[in-house]
Amino acid sequence: xxxNESSPKSHPTGYAQTSLSGLLMRLLFLLLVDMxxxxxxxxxxxxxxxxxxxVIIVCVLGVNVFFIxxxxxxxxxxxxxxxxxxxxxxxxxxxxxxxxxxxxxxxxVLTEQQAVQVLELxxxxxxxxxxxxxxxFRRNVANVSPSGKYALWLKPPSGQGLLALPGxxxxxxxPGTAGVGxxxxxxxxxxxxxxxxxxxxxxxxxxxxxxxxxxxxxxxxIKIKSLDEAAQYKQKYAYDAEHHTVLxxxxxxxxxxxxxxxxxxxxxxxxxxFFTVVGLRHFINTFTNESYRRPILEIFAxxxxxxxxxxxxxxxxxxxxxxxxxxxxxxxxxxxxxVLLLPYIIPAYLSVLVWSxxxxxxxxIVTKVLNNLFxxxxxxxxxxxxxxxxxxxVTFWLGFPYFLLINSGALQAIPEEILEAAEVxxxxxxxxxxxxxxxxxxxxxxPLIVLAAAFNFNNFTVVYLLTQGGPPxxxxxxxxxxxxxxxxxxxxxxxxxxxxxxxxxxxxxxLIYFVLAPVVYTQFRHRQVWAEETSNx
Amino acid sequence: MSxxxxxxxxxxxxxxxxxxxxxxxxxxxxxAPQVTSAPTPxxxxxxxxxxxxxxxxxxxxxxxxxADTAFVPAMxxxxxxxxxxxxxxxxxxPMGFGDILNQFQQAGxxxxxxxxxxxxxxxxxxxxxxxxxxxxxxxxxxxxIDPRAVTGWSLAGKMxxxxxxxxxxxxxxxxxxxxxxLKNWNDLEAVVDDLKEKDVEFPILFENQSYVxxxxxxxxxxYLFGTNADGSYNNQDVGLDNAGTLKYxxxxxxxxxKGIFKPGQDNNTCETLxxxxxxxxxxxxxxxxxxxxxxxxxxxxxxxxxxxxxxxPFLSVRAFGLNKLGKQLALASxxxxxxxxxxxxxxxxxDITAKESPWLPVKDKTTDVLIKQQIEAAKNGMPIPSxxxxxxxxxxxxxxxxxxxxxxxxxxxxxKNLAAKVREGVKSAAG
Numbered sequence: 001x002x003x004n005e006s007s008p009k010s011h012p013t014g015y016a017q018t019s020l021s022g023l024l025m026r027l028l029f030l031l032l033v034d035m036x037x038x039x040x041x042x043x044x045x046x047x048x049x050x051x052x053x054x055v056i057i058v059c060v061l062g063v064n065v066f067f068i069x070x071x072x073x074x075x076x077x078x079x080x081x082x083x084x085x086x087x088x089x090x091x092x093x094x095x096x097x098x099x100x101x102x103x104x105x106x107x108x109v110l111t112e113q114q115a116v117q118v119l120e121l122x123x124x125x126x127x128x129x130x131x132x133x134x135x136x137f138r139r140n141v142a143n144v145s146p147s148g149k150y151a152l153w154l155k156p157p158s159g160q161g162l163l164a165l166p167g168x169x170x171x172x173x174x175p176g177t178a179g180v181g182x183x184x185x186x187x188x189x190x191x192x193x194x195x196x197x198x199x200x201x202x203x204x205x206x207x208x209x210x211x212x213x214x215x216x217x218x219x220x221x222i223k224i225k226s227l228d229e230a231a232q233y234k235q236k237y238a239y240d241a242e243h244h245t246v247l248x249x250x251x252x253x254x255x256x257x258x259x260x261x262x263x264x265x266x267x268x269x270x271x272x273x274f275f276t277v278v279g280l281r282h283f284i285n286t287f288t289n290e291s292y293r294r295p296i297l298e299i300f301a302x303x304x305x306x307x308x309x310x311x312x313x314x315x316x317x318x319x320x321x322x323x324x325x326x327x328x329x330x331x332x333x334x335x336x337x338x339v340l341l342l343p344y345i346i347p348a349y350l351s352v353l354v355w356s357x358x359x360x361x362x363x364x365i366v367t368k369v370l371n372n373l374f375x376x377x378x379x380x381x382x383x384x385x386x387x388x389x390x391x392x393x394v395t396f397w398l399g400f401p402y403f404l405l406i407n408s409g410a411l412q413a414i415p416e417e418i419l420e421a422a423e424v425x426x427x428x429x430x431x432x433x434x435x436x437x438x439x440x441x442x443x444x445x446x447p448l449i450v451l452a453a454a455f456n457f458n459n460f461t462v463v464y465l466l467t468q469g470g471p472p473x474x475x476x477x478x479x480x481x482x483x484x485x486x487x488x489x490x491x492x493x494x495x496x497x498x499x500x501x502x503x504x505x506x507x508x509x510x511l512i513y514f515v516l517a518p519v520v521y522t523q524f525r526h527r528q529v530w531a532e533e534t535s536n537x
Numbered sequence: 538m539s540x541x542x543x544x545x546x547x548x549x550x551x552x553x554x555x556x557x558x559x560x561x562x563x564x565x566x567x568x569a570p571q572v573t574s575a576p577t578p579x580x581x582x583x584x585x586x587x588x589x590x591x592x593x594x595x596x597x598x599x600x601x602x603x604a605d606t607a608f609v610p611a612m613x614x615x616x617x618x619x620x621x622x623x624x625x626x627x628x629x630x631p632m633g634f635g636d637i638l639n640q641f642q643q644a645g646x647x648x649x650x651x652x653x654x655x656x657x658x659x660x661x662x663x664x665x666x667x668x669x670x671x672x673x674x675x676x677x678x679x680x681x682i683d684p685r686a687v688t689g690w691s692l693a694g695k696m697x698x699x700x701x702x703x704x705x706x707x708x709x710x711x712x713x714x715x716x717x718x719l720k721n722w723n724d725l726e727a728v729v730d731d732l733k734e735k736d737v738e739f740p741i742l743f744e745n746q747s748y749v750x751x752x753x754x755x756x757x758x759x760y761l762f763g764t765n766a767d768g769s770y771n772n773q774d775v776g777l778d779n780a781g782t783l784k785y786x787x788x789x790x791x792x793x794x795k796g797i798f799k800p801g802q803d804n805n806t807c808e809t810l811x812x813x814x815x816x817x818x819x820x821x822x823x824x825x826x827x828x829x830x831x832x833x834x835x836x837x838x839x840x841x842x843x844x845x846x847x848x849x850p851f852l853s854v855r856a857f858g859l860n861k862l863g864k865q866l867a868l869a870s871x872x873x874x875x876x877x878x879x880x881x882x883x884x885x886x887x888d889i890t891a892k893e894s895p896w897l898p899v900k901d902k903t904t905d906v907l908i909k910q911q912i913e914a915a916k917n918g919m920p921i922p923s924x925x926x927x928x929x930x931x932x933x934x935x936x937x938x939x940x941x942x943x944x945x946x947x948x949x950x951x952x953k954n955l956a957a958k959v960r961e962g963v964k965s966a967a968g
Contacts, residue, residue, distance in 0.1 A: 047647055106642075106663065106928075107966060114646040118668040121862060204623045204871050205598060211867035226674065227871045271666040272646070361801035362739075363809060382800045382943045472936035474946045475954050477961050479932050496932055 030067055033060065047111065051098070055091045059083045100506035101277050108260050108275035115274035116239045116246070119262070123233035124250045130156040132222070134230040135188045136203055136210055137195035151195050152215050154222065154230060155187050163192075164215035164222050203227065237270075246270065282503040286511075295473055295480030295489070296508070300515075302388070303485045307457040310395045311449055317396065318403025319441075322411055323433075337404065344401035352465040355394045359466075384482035387467050391483045395462050402452070403445075410444040411437070450523040454516055458487045468492075486512050599626040600869055601651035602857070603641065606631035608655060608701075611889035615882035619872060627872070638663070641860075645669040650860045652869040658689040658854040661697055661923035670697045671861040673870060678878045686854045686895040688768040689920025698856035699873040700895035701886055705850045706749050706822035707914025708839045709829075714817035718839035722756060722788070725842075729797050732817050741818040742807045743789075743798040745942060747934035749821055752841045752850035757785040760849075761930055761959070762922050770922040772963045777930075778956035781845065783949050788844075789941050790948035800942035823911055838910040840917070852918030854895060929962020 037060040044053040062082065066075045075082070102108075110118070125131070132154035139149050152164040163171045163180065173180045179193030191197065198206065207227060214221040216232075224230045238247045246255040246262045255262035255270055259278055262270040285292050321340065325333040343351065358366045361379035370376040380386040414437060422432045463469060469481035469488045479492045486508055494505035604612055609631045616627045630651065632640070638660050644650045646667065656664070664670045672695035679687060679696065686700040710718060714737055719728055725741065732740035744750075751761065758781025763774030776782060792798040802810075808825060810816050812832035820841060829836050841848035857877070859869050876882065883896035887903075893912045894900045903909055921927070937955040941948045 105965075107666070107925075109642055110646050110667070117648075118646055118862065122668075201623060204868070204875065205625065207867045207871055208598060208865045224867060226867055227875060228676075229674070272668050357805070360803075360806055362799060362806050379800050379943075382939075384945070470936075470939060471943050471945065472939050474940055474951065477954075477958055479936065481936075492932075497929075 026067055030064055033063060047114065049111065051095060052091075055086060059086050062086075096506045096509050099502055100282055100510055101279060102275050102503055103260050103278045103281075104275045104502040106500045108273050110272050110274045112244075112257070112274045112276070115262075115272050118272055119237040119246060119270060120235060120239065122236040124236045125231055125233060129232055131229055131231045132156055132162075133228055134224060136198040136206065137192050138198050138206075139195055141194075146209055147213055150198075150210060150213060151192060152222070152224075152230065153188055153192075161187060161189075166213055166215055167217060169217045169220070170215075170222070200227075278503075282501075282507045286504065286507050291475075291477040292504075295476045295478055295484075296486075296511075298473070299480060299484050299486055299489050300511075302483070303457060304515075306392070306395075306459075306485060307453045309392060310399065310456045310459075311453045313392075313396050314399040314452070315403045315407075315445075315449060317400040318405075318407045321400075321404050322408040325408060326411060337408070340404055341401045343397055344399075344405070348398055348461050349465065351398065352394060352462055355397075356466050359390050382471055384471055387471055387483050391463055391466055394466055395456065395459065398462065399452070399456075406445055406448055407441070410441050413444065414440045447523050450519060454519055454523075457485070457516060457519075458512070459485065460487045460491065463488050464491065486515075598624065598865075598868065599628055600653060600865060600872060602627060602629045602653040602655065603632050603637050603651045604629045604655040605634040605637070605855075607634070608855075608890065611886050612655075614889060615877070615885040616872075618882065619876045622876075625868065625872070641669065642667060645860060645862055648862055650862060652860055652863040652865050653857050653872070654860065655701075656698065656856060656858050657921070658686075658698075658852075658856070659921040659923045659927060660858075661690060661692065662925060662927070663923075664858065665692055665697060666925075669861055671859040671866060671870065672697055673699065673859060673873055675874055675878055678874070681878070681897050683895040683897060683900065685852055685918065685920055686856075689852070689854050689923070690856060691769075698854075698858045699877050700854050700856040701883075702855045702890055702892035703895050703915065703918075704823060704853045704855075704892060704911070705915030705918035706752065706820070706841075707850070707911070708841055709811070709819040709821060709825070710837045710839050711811075711814065711817045712835050712837050713814075718837075719818060719842045722753070722842045722844040725792075725797065726795070728818075737815065737817055739799075739810050739816040741797060742802050742810060742816050742821075743792070744802050744804060744807050744819075744821060745800075745935055745938045746804070746821070747931050747938070748851055750934065750938060752820065752848045754782055754785050755850070756842065756844040756846060756848040757781045757788065758845050759783075759785050761927070762924060770924045772922070772924040772926045775956050775959050775963070777959055778953045782952055782956075784845075786937075786941060786948040786952045789938070790944075793942055793944060798942065800939070826907065838907065838914050840914045847917050849917050849919045850915065851921045852915060854920055856895075924963075925966035926959060926963030928966070929959050933958040933962075 037056060041053050041056060044050075044056070059082075063079050066072045066079050134155070135153045137151045137153065139151070147166045150166075154162040154164055154170070156162070160172060161175075161183070163173045165171075175181065175183045175189055181189045181191035184190050188197075203210070204227065207224070211224045214223060215230075216222045220232060222230055222232050225233070234249065236248060236250055238249055239245075240247060244257055247253075248255070253264050253268070255264045255268075257263075257274075257276070260276040261273040286296060287293060325337060328336070358364045359381045361367055361382060364381075367376075367378050367381065370380075371378050381390045418436055418440075419432055422436055427435065463483055463485050467481065467483045469479075469484035469492060471482055473480045473482060478489075479497055480489060484492070490505045490508045490512070493501050493508065602612070609629045612629055613627075620626055634655070634657075637654055637656065641650055641654050642663065646669070650669070661670070675682070675696060682700055683703065686703060687696060690696055690698040690700060708719060714732065714735065715728070719725065729740040754760070754777075759779055760776035760781075762770040762772050763776060765771050789798060793800075807816075807819060807821070808828055811819055811825070812829060812834050814834060823838075826836070841850055857873060859866060859873070863869055878896075880896065880898050883894055883899045886892075887894035887896075887899050891905065891908060893908060893915060894903070900912065903912065933955050937951040940946055940951040
């Protein structure tokens with residue numbers, strides 16, 4: 001810092017011009033950021049959430065470097081964006097890949113530390129150790145610490161009562177001596193010298209405080225468990241951090257972690273289980289287990305078909321309409337075009353649900369009309385092929401206005417002169433379209449077509465809201481349906497399947513990435529070529 | 538709308554929430570005078586009324602509860618007495634019922650959970666296995682709780698909840714179209730023929746709903762999990778491909794082939810057809826009652842028909858559970874055992890929510906006709922199993938039924954595959 005201040009004039013950039021107050025502001029800002037980060041990190045680390053902690057360390061270090069280094073001055077203003085990119089895009093991708101190698105599901109949500117913390121709260125009573133009923137007495141002196149405030153009269157199931165004070169051994173006191181008054185009908189002293197008896201109602205009020213106090217002398221400590229029970233509870237499980245094992249102090253059994261469960265040598269398992277790396281299990285299952293593999297292959301084939309057919313048809317409808325509009329009077333074309341944009345403007349969420357009820361076999365208007373006109377069975381949408389056609393029809397409807405929009409724009413951008421020149425050369429309308437208009441159009445909208453295909457590859461909304469991926473495939477062990485896309489299948493595996501198989505779902509997410517990455521890469525290449533051409537021209 | 542995932546999921550697990558939200562408002566209004574006029578519980582020791590020395594502690598104590606939004610008004614009302622007597626506030630945090638389990642599983646182990654949660658009987662297994670529920674000792678009071686609720690909420694002889702409401706399902710009947718209940722599924726064809734002659738368009742509605750359809754399976758002798766001698770479920774014994782279930786599969790198939798059961802009758806479609814008076818029979822649960830009442834259609838709830846034996850529909854038991862890692866475990870436990878396990882608060886809750894009370898002294902005094910019909914319909918109900926693997930049943934059952942409704946493949950194969958999926962689920966959930 002001092003170095004920066006000592007040579008303010010050597011840098012004519014904005015950085016060097018910073019005044020002392022600017023520098024102080026910057027340091028103050030970094031101080032606040034770092035303090036916040038340290039607090040947050042300590043929270044995360046105490047919970048054992050190392051991954052998020054690592055990401056945040058990277059982000060905070062980055063911000064610090066950007067704000068201090070001169071060379072990276074420009075990055076300072078990009079840092080919020082870079083931090084968000086790190087947190088929201090890069091970290092989730094890394095995490096998804098990581099989860100694919102773990103046993104993360106509904107039964108394995110805790111970290112190992114959390115599981116140990118839960119286990120360490122388990123208590124046990126020694127064989128034959130009595131459970132007492134208790135009565136609390138409060139000291140008459142004001143302003144004593146909570147631990148010195150109470151005495152407890154303990155009554156075992158049979159036998160004589162005991163007086164328990166924090167930090168002192170249990171005393172067997174003869175009622176009527178040593179300040180302890182005679183017993184009442186319930187076997188509780190009517191008075192203890194220096195103390196006042198706490199009524200049952202007041203015991204309830206004070207029970208949170210009372211249950212924290214350790215009565216008796218360590219290690220023989222009596223604790224209150226409920227309004228009617230106090231006993232000498234002992235911690236059941238002790239964790240050996242060095243060997244990562246858990247010892248049952250009651251039975252002496254040792255439990256070692258096996259695939260996220262503390263398991264004893266004779267196979268006894270402790271809950272809760274925790275999540276941990278299990279290697280390639282999900283990948284192997286996905287590719288070798290017949291009941292996993294078959295639906296994935298079928299779903300993959302349908303997903304690709306769906307994306308290609310949808311985009312081809314949407315593009316064709318959009319193109320035909322926009323060409324047709326070119327010859328209409330502008331005003332009429334404008335009105336019709338506005339109306340045709342409606343499917344694109346209405347939220348897909350609503351329109352898909354409306355379509356879903358229109359295709360219903362019992363009440364649907366579409367199924368009824370088709371039944372009246374062509375004698376199509378009312379329930380055609382419940383069969384595999386029928387439901388796929390249903391999904392396709394609705395997606396055509398939702399997407400064609402997009403292509404109508406970009407095609408009409410692109411057609412207007414094609415220079416009239418070229419077409420006129422072709423006309424002079426004697427080309428027919430058909431020839432002009434296929435040889436001039438269409439290639440030029442593809443040049444413009446090509447990248448958008450690729451992107452639309454990638455979008456439809458992951459078109460969750462339509463499929464999930466319309467059919468939920470159904471109808472189901474027979475004889476598979478996963479919730480696979482005939483209209484499932486990879487993305488809806490992944491969702492079902494992760495969130496509606498038996499144990500929420502996040503690991504398996506992550507494997508499929510990775511598969512989706514490997515399918516889409518080349519598509520998008522090609523599209524970038526295509527754009528680059530195009531950009532180079534235009535810049536050369 | 539019709540096939541929305543949210544709609545479809547609701548009846549299965551959140552049905553109490555649904556009907557609760559629908560009725561709570563109305564019931565609250567109608568019951569309010571009764572509740573306020575109820576005598577406040579007398580302190581155990583009237584002479585020791587709140588002493589001034591305890592005042593600061595009183596202000597500090599408060600219990601946090603995560604509860605279903607629909608139930609919160611009733612819960613607040615029934616807890617007023619506790620706050621009056623002990624000066625302990627109960628803070629209810631209204632949540633979507635479906636969110637409570639998931640969020641508690643995450644927040645509980647991190648030490649950020651509430652002191653108590655509102656839960657359903659099928660959560661016992663996941664929550665107890667996560668080490669998040671503390672057992673509760675009721676002593677003699679246990680005899681006052683419906684034994685089915687006790688069985689459902691017990692593990693190894695320990696009870697893990699304070700039951701608040703029970704619910705099952707039965708057969709809706711439109712008394713204007715059909716004056717006698719359908720006693721046996723074997724009579725269905727004859728009844729349907731009669732109704733068709735009377736121009737009833739959809740004599741019976743058959744919804745592909747795994748929670749309700751389970752009641753039909755059991756009438757044919759099928760079951761999801763077998764039971765041990767103590768009434769607990771044995772997930773090693775899956776009965777979804779036994780002779781009874783396969784008979785059920787063939788029966789559904791024949792009903793589809795005869796056009797009596799039709800595909801595509803989901804929750805909304807059924808409700809529309811029913812309120813339009815187009816149907817006379819509909820096996821389903823009380824989450825429809827409010828909408829049926831609003832539509833002004835007469836309803837009668839009958840017990841589910843028998844076939845080879847009586848039906849054992851799923852029984853749902855909503856309850857409060859104790860967060861074992863809560864910082865005020867002893868106080869929260871006292872709230873349940875000392876205060877809520879008593880006639881007065883249980884009656885308030887049952888009155889406001891219009892539900893079958895698991896607290897026998899309250900249940901025995903029910904006068905409401907519709908609640909009585911529901912109690913009768915639920916009398917052979919068995920708690921939703923809470924054992925590893927039960928989660929794999931719900932969607933797999935919908936798929937199996939869909940295959941039969943869509944006439945895809947052999948009906949027996951569909952249910953054999955269902956049984957295989959559940960066994961797979963048991964295996965992976967236990968591992």
